Every structure is written in structure tokens, then in C-alpha cells.
Amino acid sequence: MEEILKILPQHTCSWLKDKVTLYKYQDFWAVKQLLEGGILAQQTFRAAPSDIFLCSFPKTGTTWVKSLAFAIVTREKYDESTNPLLTSLVHECVPFLERDIEKIDDNHKNSNFPLVATHLPYASLPESVLASNCKIVYIYRNTKDVIVSLYHFLREALKLSMEDAPFEDAFDEFCQGICSSGPYWDHILGYWKASLERPERILFLKYEDLKRDPASNAKRLAEFIGYPFSLDEEKAGVVDNIINMCSFENLSNLEVNKTGTRKPGAIENRLYFRKAKDGDWKNYFTDEMKEKIDKLMDEKLSGTGLVLK
Ligand code: PAP
Secondary structure (H helix, E strand, O other), X not given: OHHHHHOOOEEEOHHHOOOXXXXXXXXXXXXXXXXXXXXXXXXXXXXXXOXXXXXXXXXXXXXXXXXXXXXXXXXXXXXXXXXHHHOOOHHHHOOEOOOOHHHHHHHHHHOOOOEEXXXXXXXXXXXXXXXXXXXXXXXXXXXXXXXXXXXXXXXXHOOOOOOOOOHHHHHHHHHOOOOOOOXXXXXXXXXXXXXXXXXXXXXXXXXHHHHHOHHHHHHHHHHHOOOOOOHHHHHOOHHHHXXXXXXXXXXXXXXXXXXXXXXXXXXXXXXXXOOXXXXXXXXXXXXXXXXXXXXXXXXXXXXXXXXXX
């Protein structure tokens, strides 16, 4: 692994006071720990046909979609008072390919728990995933809110104040494509193009749509991953209960998510639940920044049929 890392282009994030170094591998950037996990997954991971991949760029709604998918898949096992989501951070409930490969292997051997999450770009997924018929759910979000969310997450994880970590510098790096799993546009387009080729295999969910109409989108998600809600369940309020349990208001107020920490790295769980507001970017962007990122995304996505607005 050291030999591979040694020859990769590196970038140290000066706006984070040089505390984070990113490596460029297969056209995306990643921190050492996640890159090592990603490479290990590429070398050793064998997908099971029943695996369901929850794929996302960081800060686009991963925590939410993982919670919903977990609640949907386990709804016969747990009710609203016994669900592990109430006592554990969802990232402990749904394994992350770049970090929890042993846990996923155990799930393959000992249970039929099908969910696996990843931030890897489509083209860098392990060969066995690309060659399989596994379902893939991809969540994406308004670019400007992603930038703001990522900015606060990294800044707070490193305990830097807004004065210490200038937003403008974080924005510039993002526009250069330099951020974990970035460039964002390549990440979305990789999954988007794959979804055009095999629409039955990849479901695209938009964070803003999920917010506007959680019920229809939760039903779409359940149907797509092979755990559809029956009419009786709908009538009994199962969909609404799941949506309420997985809502930002509920999850962010749970003791575990207010005071717990995620290992390794001791990241505070509360950092995964900040504001969950559409359009928070308006509090941070100048007109020039808005124009720059809108133009950049329009250029990158032009002709692809994908519209982010
Ligand atoms: P990750 O990639 O590190 O797992 P991810 O969950 O994708 O992060 O993104 C975190 C964002 O989702 C945060 O947005 P914000 O910074 O704009 O506030 C977080 O608040 C939001 N979020 C977390 N849980 C939920 C939820 N249940 N419903 C809606 N938004 C949520």
C-alpha cells in the first residue's frame, strides 16, 4: 500500500491548516485511510448477488438514505422502539465498504443483511460489484449545499474556527475538484452514465426530492431494493413511521447522535446532523461564487441530461 501511495499525486489542504492530505488515485481524491480501504476493497471484495449498494458523494444525504434503507430492510425484525437506529449512529448499522470490509464479509457468511455503503466513484467500485447485478442507490444534492456541508464537517472535525478555516479557500479547492471523493461532477456523472446504460440497476435519488416528498421517495426506494411496502403496511402507517424515525428532527435529537463519537478517528456523531436545510448556501456564497459554481456545474453536466437544480 505504501508503494502505491508514494507515487500518487498529493494535495495538502492549506485551508485546513495542512492537517489533511488527499491522494489522487484513479482520477479521484481521497484521504489515506479511506483510499487504503478502497484499494483493499478493490483487491479483495467479492459482491454477493443480494448486496444493495448505497453510493454517494460525501455530504449529499448518505446518513439519511442509509437510515431509510436500514429501517426498510429490517422492519420485520424491529419496531419503532427497538430499532438500532435509536441507539447507534447509522454508520455503525450499515457497513462502509472503505472501512468495514470484514463486517461485510461476516454479513455475507452469517446473515443476509444486504446493505453496503460507499463513497467510491462508480468506475472505482470493485470489479465484482461492476460485474454483478447488485442494486445501486445513488443519492445526490444541490452542489452549493454540499460545499457548505462539507466545509463545516471538515472544519469542525478538525476543531477549527471559521476564522481559522476560510470558506473561500474551501470553495476554491472544491471548484478545482480537490476534495474527498472529488471532483463532485465526475462522481455524479460516473453513476449517471451507468444508470442510463442500466436503469433497472441504479436508482437516482435527489436529496431535495426526498425532503419535498419523503413518502413517495421512501416507497420508490423500498420497491427498488426489493422490499416493497404492502398496501396493508401503508394503511397501518409503516411508511410514515419509518419516515418519522429517520427524520432529521428525530435522529439529530437522539442521545447517541448528540453525544456519541464514531471510531476510528473519534468524529463526533453530531457532526453528521448539522442543519439539513435546503439553500443554507445562501448564508455563505457571494454572487461571484454562486455564478462560478453554477457555470462550472452547467459546463460539466451539459449534454448529459442530468439537471442539478
Ligand atoms: P456523510 O457523507 O459524511 O455520511 P451525509 O449524511 O451525506 O454525510 O451528509 C450530511 C448532511 O445530511 C448534513 O447536511 P447539512 O450540513 O447541510 O446540515 C446533515 O445535516 C444532513 N442530514 C443528516 N441526517 C439527515 C436526515 N435524517 N434528514 C435530512 N438530512 C440529514
